[in-house]
Amino acid sequence: MSTRNHQRNLNLVKAYTDQPETLPPSVYSALEEVWGRSVSVQLYALADLNPQLQLSQTWICLGPTHLALVKMKPKGNEIDQVSQFPREQIKGVLEHFGLSCTTVTFAGADGEPNLGIIRFTHRQRQAVGAIIFVLRQSLTDSPFKVQELNADEEYAEALAQPIKSAQAAFSDTNRAVFWRLLGYLKPYKGQIILGFVAAFIMTALMMVPAFITGRLIDTVVTPFQDGEILWENAWKTAWLLLATLVTTQILRQFFLWIRLRWMAYIGEYIARDLRRDIYDHLHRLSVQYFSKMNTGSIISRVSSDSDRIWEFIAFGVTEASVSVLLIFSLTGMMMYLDWQLGLFVLLPLPIIFLLIYWNGKAMHGAFLRIWRKWSHLTSVISDTVPGIRVVKAFNQGDRERTRFGSSNNSYVDETFRIHNIWTSFWPLFILGIQMMQVAVWAFAIPRLIGGSPTGQPSMEIGVFVSFLLYLGLFFWPLETFAQISRMMNRSLSSAYRIFEVLDTEPEVVDKEDARKLDPVVGAIEFKDVIFGYDPVRQILKGVSFKVKPGEMIGLVGPSGAGKTTVINLIARFYDADSGEIRIDGHDIQDLDTGNYRSQLGMVMQDPYLFHGTILENIRYGQRDATVEQVIRASKAANAHDFICKLPQGYDTIVGERGHTLSGGERQRVSIARAILHDPKILILDEATSSVDTETERNIQEAIDRLTENRTVIAIAHRLSTLRKANRLFVMKEGYLVEEGTHEALLQKADGVYRKLYDMQRELHEAYAL
Amino acid sequence: MNAPAIRRTEEGQLLVHQEEQPIAVSLRPCFPWSFPESFLSLRDKDGKEVLLIESLESLDSESRSALQDALAESRFTLEIHKIHSIERNFEMRIWKVDTNRGARTFEIRLDDWPRKLPGGGIAIVDLAGDLYTIQDQEQLDPTSRKLLFAYAD
């Protein structure tokens, strides 16, 4: 586990749970007293409920020889009580699950009292579970090697895991994410500068019309009405001003056009770059990642998350800068025209901000309620549509309609609440602004007509008109801010999700000087291979075997024994935790994975066909295969006949949204794919387990043809399928328990294989299969 | 068949005395919310059902109280008494609350909503799977009620 991941786990535990992120030092010192200095804590966890089921702290610490329960005082870090017992006295660990409380009893020998009982909430379950697992393993004959675990890391990971699965983001790095996102702008520096310059010029031009309107009044209309200038001169100035006005407006729209277009383009470029990066990265990631993440969430990261970022770049970034600029320029203009009036307008601004903020808050609560009702409404739909056959079969249409109706009504009732809020807010808000305009009038009138009957006007009418027009523009950026903050939140969390994928390191990586085997001969060797999908649960517990080139090996054993896991390791979907896997004498980790896999063929129990024609699917690994080769492979796979019977033959579209093939048909197509691929090592994982006898015979024939001249590892439940195998490997609970030919294995009277064989024969006879 | 005697040891282990040898069992209520005190399944350590108790009424008083104690433990949830804050943090909401068992911070998914319980009240499941209940919203203080407004009717 990387230290970075550990650091992140620590942060998550600190931020989102109210419990220590590591074992408190006082517990360590208490343990030193009983265990001595040199003894380490192998694993620890917190039991957070006491016998009265009050939240409290008891630390469960697993040492090499003892298990200690360290009870803390309610407040602070002081130790209340330490109890411990030797691990060898533990004869059983019983778990009892309640709704929120798990009780674990450490049982002693039969007839002896229990050694201890702990209670904890689900939050601790994974951490305690690791300890229980180790204790239970030591009861079996294959104790788990705990030394390889780091207690702090395991504890933090166990606690952080549910949080991490819910959310990629961690609040601390908010700003970092923003900068990283902006980093994507770099390649488009030129266009961005262009877009921003256009945006700024446009904003500056927005100042002009109001100013010119004022000038028109002050230098044309008023002087002419007062008889100060001639008609011709008035017109001359007027024409000039009008021409400027027209030019300004045209320029303004021109720059708006540039800005909108460039920023929209750049947004698309960046969304494209992000999509490309994620998708490329997804292909570098190991199989492990895809078994942890659900497909929907991966898809939404590539699609909708990158779309939100487009929105943010195309509009959010520019709108925000334009609004800031607009506020400053408007303030500047108003102060320039008349600073007293300017101040008068700016003073109530904080109140307006507050109003917008309060309104936003009220809307937020109401929106949450709407959201809740809406998800209920949609869940009714998404629940009944896929289950429509059940609804119809039980004739529950009326009930479902009523259920939808009531959910629908309750949603509408909720929307009224929000409509009430905004419909009353906006008229009030606008009324307030209009009142402010009236106040501006009231403040300005004395200066326009003079403070007293004899006083002189101290302000020109045109200036005042410009002022009013600027005031009208003022409220637009204010509103934009409210919207942008929402957009910004959404895009940032999208960015988080995207970067999370990008930051995931593939678990299987090729070495710098990876070796290419051309060709692979097909010798496979496992040496004491230990492997688990997660750190505490070992699936393969030391597996060793040798397979000679060209040999066919049947891998049998009860389900869950680890057969598929062995194959996952041969295909290097995962790397072993310890031990060695050698292909043709070379460590598999030294090989060039791409080159190696290209000489490997797999037929799975539930083969996947891509959306496309059957031809494309068969040619998937071998693009340049000729049609003749394809037909030959299909014939060998016993697929040619059924394909020809399809109306569109090899051109039939299969896969999602395409023609549905039966399980056996899909299997044969995938066998054809493997035959065409002509792999040196062929893997068959329960390739015939879910088909009828007739189809099985067909597939069996195909497989028999396929096994010539290559190393084959075949997993099968029906032992008859493996009659051609040179040797059989029998697996049980993560061990290779028997190996040998069919005949040799049958000689072992109480062997696992013998038992499997007898059982199947009985079944066979009983049901005359 | 005699009425079985059910006892609970000091450590909280339930025992069924039916024949000579008492059997250690664990309790699994079939309907923890709808019929909390009926249809209690008692299962041995392999998960096999030893007894299905349809109602507590049918038992002698000592067995009943043993079961009631066990029931209290198995039905244990954290009851929220006061809500300090509910804050959004990207894809989750962080609740800071006081419960009948002490103070607690927990997280739920953004699109997870409290669930209405058949017997009234609401239940909230956090990311780790712990259950938090509110029996009666009206009993909460005004601040908590206001915070809860968006999440429950």
Ligand SMILES: Nc1ncnc2c1ncn2[C@@H]1O[C@H](COP(=O)(O)OP(=O)(O)O)[C@@H](O)[C@H]1O
């Ligand atoms: N991706 C995985 N993550 C975690 N555990 C897994 C995964 N795949 C399989 N396992 C577990 O590994 C064990 C062995 O599985 P597998 O090798 O598929 O068994 P088999 O193929 O022999 O039936 C099973 O207990 C299974 O639950």
Ligand SMILES: [Mg+2]
């Ligand atoms: Mg399998």
